[in-house]
Amino acid sequence: MKFSRMLIPTTKETPNDAVLASHKLLLRAGFIQFTGGSGLYNFLPLGKITLEKVRKVVKEELDKAGCNEVHLPMVTSLKLWEETGRADKFGKELLRFRDRHENDFTLSPTNEEAMVNLVRQTVKSYKQLPLNVYQINWKFRDEVRPRFGLMRGREFLMKDAYSFHASVEDMEREFALMEATYKKIFTRLGLEFKVVEADSGAIGGAGSKEFMVLADSGEDDIMVCDACDFAANIEVLDENTKNCTCGAELRVTKGIEAGHIFQLGTTYSAPMKAEFLNENQKLEPFVMGTYGIGVSRLLAGIIEQNHDEKGCVWTKESAPFNVDIIVAKAKNEAQMEVGLNLYEALQAKGVDVLLDDRADKKTGFGVKVKDFELIGMNYAIVVGNDIEEGNVELITRADLSKESVAIDEVVNVIMEKLGS
RNA sequence: CGGAGUGUAGCGCAGUCUGGUAGCGCACCUGGUUUGGGACCAGGGGGUCGAAGGUUCGAGUCCUUUCACUCCGACCA
Numbered sequence: 001m002k003f004s005r006m007l008i009p010t011t012k013e014t015p016n017d018a019v020l021a022s023h024k025l026l027l028r029a030g031f032i033q034f035t036g037g038s039g040l041y042n043f044l045p046l047g048k049i050t051l052e053k054v055r056k057v058v059k060e061e062l063d064k065a066g067c068n069e070v071h072l073p074m075v076t077s078l079k080l081w082e083e084t085g086r087a088d089k090f091g092k093e094l095l096r097f098r099d100r101h102e103n104d105f106t107l108s109p110t111n112e113e114a115m116v117n118l119v120r121q122t123v124k125s126y127k128q129l130p131l132n133v134y135q136i137n138w139k140f141r142d143e144v145r146p147r148f149g150l151m152r153g154r155e156f157l158m159k160d161a162y163s164f165h166a167s168v169e170d171m172e173r174e175f176a177l178m179e180a181t182y183k184k185i186f187t188r189l190g191l192e193f194k195v196v197e198a199d200s201g202a203i204g205g206a207g208s209k210e211f212m213v214l215a216d217s218g219e220d221d222i223m224v225c226d227a228c229d230f231a232a233n234i235e236v237l238d239e240n241t242k243n244c245t246c247g248a249e250l251r252v253t254k255g256i257e258a259g260h261i262f263q264l265g266t267t268y269s270a271p272m273k274a275e276f277l278n279e280n281q282k283l284e285p286f287v288m289g290t291y292g293i294g295v296s297r298l299l300a301g302i303i304e305q306n307h308d309e310k311g312c313v314w315t316k317e318s319a320p321f322n323v324d325i326i327v328a329k330a331k332n333e334a335q336m337e338v339g340l341n342l343y344e345a346l347q348a349k350g351v352d353v354l355l356d357d358r359a360d361k362k363t364g365f366g367v368k369v370k371d372f373e374l375i376g377m378n379y380a381i382v383v384g385n386d387i388e389e390g391n392v393e394l395i396t397r398a399d400l401s402k403e404s405v406a407i408d409e410v411v412n413v414i415m416e417k418l419g420s
Numbered sequence: 421c422g423g424a425g426u427g428u429a430g431c432g433c434a435g436u437c438u439g440g441u442a443g444c445g446c447a448c449c450u451g452g453u454u455u456g457g458g459a460c461c462a463g464g465g466g467g468u469c470g471a472a473g474g475u476u477c478g479a480g481u482c483c484u485u486u487c488a489c490u491c492c493g494a495c496c497a
Contacts, residue, residue: 012458013432013446017490038489093496110497144421144495152496160497198497208497219496260497292497328456366457384456 003356007045010371020217022303023149025312029374032150039146039154046375049320051157054298055136057188057317058159065181067132067161072114074138078104080113083272095142107140112268112290115162120274126166129276130174134161136295150300157296164286166278171263171287178261178291182211189298190315192305194255196222197232208262212255213301220257223250256301264288312376313397321354322418324377326368328384330359338407339383345411351418379417381410
């Protein structure tokens with residue numbers, strides 16, 4: 001993409017209402033835009049690209065683990081919610097409305113009922129199990145108090161997966177597989193995180209674990225052990241707990257809940273009469289698990305963990321572009337030609353690259369560098385006066401270090417850095 | 421849902437106490453000068469001052485009602 005053709009409204013001023021770094025920076029760098037409705041944001045081009053990148057990582061790892069992607073309507077009939085009693089239990093968080101025939105509907109805040117409905121209509125035998133189906137789709141929760149931008153919006157992108165099994169043992173196997181899969185996803189996204197013991201809350205079920213992105217601004221307090229892997233949400237621990245089961249002292253830290261996996265059992269399948277025939281020709285309710293990842297919340301989490309005073313610092317797999325080619329003087333034909341050549345060469349190698357070709361008189365070199373730092377792409381190649389000596393400057397966003405590299409070598413250098 | 425704030429140009433704000441022609445910075449448009457770290461000069465466009473009602477010769481400003489948004493708390497897969 002060329003910067004001159006993209007809608008990237010970066011600003012110098014920080015929006016008054018934003019408190020968190022991720023909220024401020026995503027607004028300032030032009031990833032998202034406030035709509036005027038509480039907890040509702042427009043995703044501008046950069047935000048949309050980043051969201052798709054994170055979604056892709058989630059999808060790839062789930063598909064590798066044998067999950068099936070489907071798509072459910074955002075609108076579900078309230079009748080499904082009444083089958084499990086959650087129409088009442090969820091309360092005002094369900095945004096309800098009626099259609100022209102006076103039927104009740106809700107915007108989906110989660111989809112246990114809808115997915116059980118999908119499976120009970122198609123899966124009738126133990127031979128079809130196990131099955132893990134998921135979607136990555138927009139959810140709506142009429143939160144009491146939306147806040148912090150993408151951290152707690154009313155509309156948000158969530159991956160919700162549901163697994164169906166013939167036995168508790170098999171469900172526990174899948175639960176472990178999902179935990180391992182989530183670790184791969186969070187690791188690929190470059191996040192520092194903890195898997196913690198958690199409360200199952202309104203979803204119900206036996207055991208659950210949360211995936212916490214560690215950040216001082218997190219809304220959850222978690223206890224972690226530095227001696228072993230143990231970690232738990234403070235809400236599940238006895239208030240007197242000060243030491244880990246291994247004996248070491250526990251430390252309190254803050255985390256952003258970006259994923260949550262549950263062992264559900266038959267909490268939903270039993271009341272909804274979602275049953276299959278077992279080997280003994282008897283009907284049994286499916287044993288279920290459910291697994292969520294807040295995809296749009298991850299964008300906020302990545303920035304909470306990776307930013308500095310100049311702007312965002314996206315991780316390799318989350319960055320909207322890996323490389324920003326800054327043509328210092330866009331009206332200089334020789335510079336623009338070198339920039340274009342590098343742009344095409346990197347694209348040919350499959351690198352996501354942005355060419356800052358802006359040539360208007362207000363967009364000088366300083367603006368381009370500031371935008372690079374604010375947006376937080378992984379590397380910038382500055383094409384400037386050095387091309388007369390056959391060189392360009394390579395800037396690494398993470399530490400803002402600069403190095404002079406020969407034009408002929410820079411593509412290889414980038415490939416090496418991105419490969420590591 | 422309790423508490424505290426804020427609504428004035430696309431964004432950030434002043435003006436409100438003490439009523440009297442709607443302001444500033446950024447952004448935007450035109451021209452010129454600049455050109456490696458968010459340039460400068462000159463000119464220009466853009467507003468039912470959140471909404472409704474009231475007081476007044478006159479309301480952004482005073483009174484009443486209402487709506488929205490933000491922050492703290494409670495709540496929250």
